[in-house]
Amino acid sequence: MTALERYQDPQAIQRVLHTAxxxxxxxxxxxxxxxxxxxGLYLKRRGYRVIPVxxxxxxxxxxxxxxxxxxVPEPVDVVNVFRAPEALPEIAREAVAIDAGxxxxxxxxxxxxxxxxxxxxxxxxxxxxxxxxxxxxxxGRMHWFGFNTGRVTSVRGEVQ
Amino acid sequence: MTERGDRAGDGRTFGxxxxxxxxxxxIDPNTGARAVPIFQxxxxxxxxxxxxxxxxxxxxxxxxxxxxxxxxVAVFEERVASLEGGCGAVAFASGxxxxxxxxxxxxxxxxxxxxxxxxxxxxVNQLKHLLGxxxxxxxxxxxxxxxxxxxxxxxxxxxxxxxxxxxxGGNVLDLEAVASVAHDHDxxxxxxxxxxxxxxxxxxxxxxxxxxxxxxxxxxxxGTSIGxxxxxxxxxxxxxxxxxxxxxxSPAYHGLRFHETFGMYGxxxxxxxxxxxxxxxxxxxxxxxxxxxxxxxxxxRMERHVANALAVASYLESHELAxxxxxxxxxxxxxxxxxxxxxxxxxxxxFSFDCAGGRNGGQELIRxxxxxxxxxxxxxxxxxxxxxxSTTHRQLSDVExxxxxxxxxxxxxSVGTESVEDLIWDLENGFARVR
Numbered sequence: 124m125t126a127l128e129r130y131q132d133p134q135a136i137q138r139v140l141h142t143a144x145x146x147x148x149x150x151x152x153x154x155x156x157x158x159x160x161x162x163g164l165y166l167k168r169r170g171y172r173v174i175p176v177x178x179x180x181x182x183x184x185x186x187x188x189x190x191x192x193x194x195v196p197e198p199v200d201v202v203n204v205f206r207a208p209e210a211l212p213e214i215a216r217e218a219v220a221i222d223a224g225x226x227x228x229x230x231x232x233x234x235x236x237x238x239x240x241x242x243x244x245x246x247x248x249x250x251x252x253x254x255x256x257x258x259x260x261x262x263g264r265m266h267w268f269g270f271n272t273g274r275v276t277s278v279r280g281e282v283q
Numbered sequence: 284m285t286e287r288g289d290r291a292g293d294g295r296t297f298g299x300x301x302x303x304x305x306x307x308x309x310i311d312p313n314t315g316a317r318a319v320p321i322f323q324x325x326x327x328x329x330x331x332x333x334x335x336x337x338x339x340x341x342x343x344x345x346x347x348x349x350x351x352x353x354x355x356v357a358v359f360e361e362r363v364a365s366l367e368g369g370c371g372a373v374a375f376a377s378g379x380x381x382x383x384x385x386x387x388x389x390x391x392x393x394x395x396x397x398x399x400x401x402x403x404x405x406x407v408n409q410l411k412h413l414l415g416x417x418x419x420x421x422x423x424x425x426x427x428x429x430x431x432x433x434x435x436x437x438x439x440x441x442x443x444x445x446x447x448x449x450x451x452g453g454n455v456l457d458l459e460a461v462a463s464v465a466h467d468h469d470x471x472x473x474x475x476x477x478x479x480x481x482x483x484x485x486x487x488x489x490x491x492x493x494x495x496x497x498x499x500x501x502x503x504x505x506g507t508s509i510g511x512x513x514x515x516x517x518x519x520x521x522x523x524x525x526x527x528x529x530x531x532x533s534p535a536y537h538g539l540r541f542h543e544t545f546g547m548y549g550x551x552x553x554x555x556x557x558x559x560x561x562x563x564x565x566x567x568x569x570x571x572x573x574x575x576x577x578x579x580x581x582x583x584r585m586e587r588h589v590a591n592a593l594a595v596a597s598y599l600e601s602h603e604l605a606x607x608x609x610x611x612x613x614x615x616x617x618x619x620x621x622x623x624x625x626x627x628x629x630x631x632x633x634f635s636f637d638c639a640g641g642r643n644g645g646q647e648l649i650r651x652x653x654x655x656x657x658x659x660x661x662x663x664x665x666x667x668x669x670x671x672x673s674t675t676h677r678q679l680s681d682v683e684x685x686x687x688x689x690x691x692x693x694x695x696x697s698v699g700t701e702s703v704e705d706l707i708w709d710l711e712n713g714f715a716r717v718r
């Protein structure tokens with residue numbers, strides 16, 4: 124198992140998708156062409172409460188954007204990071220401080236120190252994975268676009 | 284959210300034979316249908332205007348219009364992606380349409396492509412004439428010489444193109460060596476894997492970036508339907524500075540940067556949302572269903588195809604009226620080392636030989652057989668025979684013909700799954716007319 128695979132366990136990922144309700148998206152852009160906007164909007168449309176955390180925005184999707192995680196006035200289940208990898212240790216410390224359960228770092232947001240801080244603080248860490256892709260893989264409709272979900276099952280699922 | 288769904292996604296890597304039956308299918312939640320339903324529909328009712336907007340903006344995976352996506356076609360696409368080890372796939376109405384779309388997605392006028400000269404005649408036409416019309420330059424190289432690939436690279440080169448097993452010359456491409464040259468120059472290697480199928484060879488495992496198939500052939504396997512598919516590995520860096528057409532804001536999709544926004548899925552998203560949308564060439568749902576039926580038995584058929592092909596090739600090799608048997612799996616083939624490396628389960632079932640008597644000899648042989656079908660296709664479960672110089676390769680000049688491994692007496696075989704002694708008996712009847 125490579126260092127990264129420790130943070131990409133399919134069981135852990137599915138647990139997060141099933142149990143999370145509130146997701147703080149750090150670095151969520153108001154520009155609808157940015158990847159963070161695609162992911163945030165997708166999660167909101169799939170029923171999660173999405174809280175923007177970005178000092179450069181005042182409001183995204185009609186929700187107040189907070190300057191930092193410590194400003195968010197409600198409990199957060201998942202901290203979803205769209206920032207440069209070097210910003211991760213500080214974000215991880217804040218995530219532990221607000222008692223969030225999961226630190227989810229998007230494609231390329233790889234920083235071992237940040238992951239270690241979050242794990243030492245009792246958090247589940249997912250790294251170099253996209254929250255939208257993983258949701259679409261296990262609970263969504265990614266297969267409608269011919270993408271390889273890696274899933275093989277003969278179980279009759281629920282209407283999506 | 285069901286417990287049972289969790290159990291099914293435990294990250295297990297399933298075997299090839301399991302995936303050729305199951306990959307890509309979700310049991311239809313409404314009906315429980317075990318077979319893949321044929322969704323014979325042009326279009327899809329939206330839940331509400333917000334959902335429709337999210338689908339058209341590609342913010343959510345949703346069905347809009349069957350020119351661009353269809354649930355039956357999607358099962359075929361994911362199944363092929365799974366078997367090839369790619370991140371996804373997009374299906375087309377033919378192999379040639381798939382190939383054109385794969386190229387158009389990454390090329391712009393003034394670009395340059397380096398291609399193996401040992402190709403299917405239809406591909407030669409497409410690369411030379413269609414791409415030429417689009418002001419794309421082309422250099423043919425001897426596929427067996429990695430150095431020739433390297434020397435052909437120019438500043439405007441955008442891709443390498445080759446076939447796993449050349450049609451009909453039987454050249455086996457040194458995938459790892461050619462991929463390595465491509466990657467040295469930040470270029471993708473595109474491989475037509477039609478003749479090998481993912482059961483015999485998976486080019487992505489050797490460094491190929493894009494794999495193309497004519498599904499018409501062994502995938503469908505029964506000669507019923509025309510179709511094609513493009514698979515991407517998902518590992519090529521389209522933002523390396525060479526591919527503005529993939530990485531830059533797209534004027535055809537309100538400024539979307541496909542590679543930045545969709546990451547490893549960016550090329551395929553662009554292939555679907557722009558190229559398939561704008562070229563058409565959509566695979567019909569019924570054809571996708573028939574290809575899925577074929578894929579369910581792919582490994583079983585290929586085992587039989589390669590065994591029969593090797594037996595027929597060995598028979599021809601010792602026949603006084605046959606020469607130049609191009610089956611790369613024969614012990615004397617120059618491609619043996621590459622076959623052992625890339626095609627350990629068998630070197631396919633399509634090859635050629637030269638019939639004594641030149642053009643006339645080849646035609647007399649075809650007149651004399653009654654079990655082999657004389658037609659322009661390969662990869663059917665039924666055995667097929669053709670004379671390339673007067674059919675599939677007739678648009679090529681003598682020089683191009685020679686480069687493609689075709690001579691006046693060359694006869695191409697696609698060995699089926701019949702009783703092999705019947706196939707040999709029938710060829711012997713054909714040779715009786717040549718004597």
